[in-house]
Amino acid sequence: ELHVDRDHNMNNMATAVWNIIELRRLIFSFGERRDIAVCARVSRIWTEDALDVVWRDLSSPLPLLGILGDDALQGRISGPIDVMDWARFDQYASRVRKLSLPPSRDYHTYLLRKPLSLLVALRPFPPILPNMSEMCVEGCSAIGFVPQMPRLRTLFLEQFTPQGEQPALMIKEFFSMLSQRCPGLEELTMVWQTSYMNPEIGIPVLAPLQDCASLAVLDIRAVCTLRFNKDADAADLAAILSNLRVCRLTFIPLFGPAAARLPDLGALLPLAAACRRLEELSLALAATVPDGVLRVAPTRFSPALRTLSVGHGAGAHEWDASRVARFLAGVVPPHCDVVVPPRPHWAGHWDDQEDIAEGERQLQEAFELIPVYAGRQSSSR
Known part of the structure; x- marks a missing residue:
């Protein structure tokens, strides 16, 4: 033993x-x-x-x-x-199944990241770690290499801080390398912070993830704003996420959702139509319902959806609880739990903490009205 x-x-x-x-x-x-x-x-x-x-x-x-x-x-x-x-x-x-790279501030790790990338350059084929299924990287400013890892199933990147003049481009290139060199990737978790000079990224940055055919779990927590241009971006995002079972996307600036110009709940409609495998969905959305959608029968998520986390407490005075509950009652399947997303770890920097907490409480009360409106809609049919 x-x-x-x-x-x-x-x-x-x-x-x-x-x-x-x-x-x-x-x-x-x-x-x-x-x-x-x-x-x-x-x-x-x-x-x-x-x-x-x-x-x-x-x-x-x-x-x-x-x-x-x-x-x-x-x-x-x-x-x-x-x-x-x-x-x-x-x-x-x-023999290696899991490799962890500790934070780069560690002196020895700083020395070792370069040789690892050199190994890949010296022998790109066959794969250096042919049987590795899990990799964890902490505290890095760039992903200088993505080895050929055909059996990698889980990748976790903590404290990822892309730097330079075009951090969004670097992230997009990294996603492209993942789809090519890690074809078996099933779960991707990233926690990143963009430069203060580049606080936004667009939906096209996520587009290469659509080529990760095996990807089933995507969890991105980013201290930045996801630039969202209404219907076109909502449709593109739905196509990117269409094969996922679990999707958690939290794009919120350092100082809170009020500064993020978050998309409204209407962004759920194309996702409901395209993402039929989703079991869990968490999105940072504004708790507002666009005009006109309540007059149209929305597409409902598939019965597979068990948990939906949407909205944030910011701007509670701008939304109506009954409209939110009525809209979501037509979108979520029965027995789906609808909750306020948990605050990210950088929430301590948010302004108006008390107002946000009160908004979260009101939003949760609105979610509790969903079964009431769902029953009314069923009886009207």
Whole structure:
């Protein structure tokens, strides 16, 4: 029986140094010289099954780079890598199922991101991590590389801050690379903040996600405004999201929804027509109903929809609870829970906190009227 502390890089590093002849050269300046050496000696008796367990979930890229020697560990890959080194690398890299890259403010991580991208450049095919199904990246200002990861199922990007003059273009290019290099991607979570000089992105930025055929769960929380030009953008967004089961889109500026010019609830209509697989939908929308839609029988979401989170408490004086409830009663299926979206983690910066809280309370009361209006609509038919 093998007990492994998954959160301690020392245990993961031990497996990397296990198959390296010059053990001393790998163990440098990490303050764990004695413990790592002990683990390395113990690792000589580890079975293949035990190695599979240790390498399955790496909390650092250090073990992978350590296989290729000092130059890789110190960010100096200057020439072709020996065939035997690649063979040894593949022997261990094929065991990896999850890789986490810690925040780039960490000194060692800063050194290691560049070599990882260089590895991709040195050998784009076959995939460096052929069996990896989950990847987590924290605290990065750019995604400099997207390796070929044919079996990647889950990608989580935390504290992603695209920089430069055109952050929206960089995000769009990243989505394009995902569709090409991670064809099996099923779940994408991104938390990003754009530059204060570029606080908006448009719907076309999300368009490449439509080519991610396997994508079923999309969760984007962005400290910026999603530029929304009424009907055309609503139709485009519906086409992008049409294959999803779970969709959570929160595009709200740092200082709150009042500054966001959020689209109204009419944006739900094309989504209801196109997104027939949705089980959960969360959108940052203004709790207003456009004129004219109440006179037309709207398209109802499919019975698969179980949770709908829409609206925000900002601007409560601008909307009417009965209109909101009446509209949603014709859009959501029976037994669908309609709730106010949870506040994002940057809500502490919002202005008018008390007014927003009161607006959220009123909006939730409006949602509680939906069954009443749904019953009236059923009886009128």
